[in-house]
Amino acid sequence: MGRYSVKRYKTKRRTRDLDLVYDDVSSPDSIRRLKNQEIDETKPGLGQYYCVECAKYFESNVALDRHRKSKIHKRRVKALKQRPYTPLEAEAASGLNVVKFIESVEKYKQSEEYKNAHKDEYEGLLNQKKDELDSILVGSSSKTESSKSEEDMVD
Ligand SMILES: [Zn+2]
Numbered sequence: 001m002g003r004y005s006v007k008r009y010k011t012k013r014r015t016r017d018l019d020l021v022y023d024d025v026s027s028p029d030s031i032r033r034l035k036n037q038e039i040d041e042t043k044p045g046l047g048q049y050y051c052v053e054c055a056k057y058f059e060s061n062v063a064l065d066r067h068r069k070s071k072i073h074k075r076r077v078k079a080l081k082q083r084p085y086t087p088l089e090a091e092a093a094s095g096l097n098v099v100k101f102i103e104s105v106e107k108y109k110q111s112e113e114y115k116n117a118h119k120d121e122y123e124g125l126l127n128q129k130k131d132e133l134d135s136i137l138v139g140s141s142s143k144t145e146s147s148k149s150e151e152d153m154v155d
Helices: 006-012 017-023 029-035 061-068 071-081 087-093 096-115 119-125 131-137 142-153
Strands: 049-050 056-058
Touching: 017 029, 017 071, 029 096, 029 119, 049 061, 056 061, 061 071, 061 131, 096 119
Parallel strands: none
Antiparallel strands: 049 056
């Protein structure tokens, strides 16, 4: 009930705009690319555990997994299912670029149709796991979170 909502402030500092993320999740190629990024030491989890929908990096498979089951993630997925807000939309509302706007709506419809027709492929790509990599990256370090995966590692 506070006058200052820290949470709201935080969500305002988005890393990537929703309409850009919408493009990210709209083609299998781009999902694949984002899910298979180069090792980057400056990123959490070396850039290997990326949630495409939220445009966020995680430290491990466990963390990514937990995130993908969270409310925050589910809310995001829902938001992405609706047409993302674009500057074009605001312009069209004031009578500018109406044709362009209609074109973009057409494009959106087509991409949604495509997505629905290839739902399994999309889901598979977005939920792609890197269990092996996880045991290499996290399993050997001193992270307490890895205690469970150590059992799984035994052949
Ligand atoms: Zn997410």
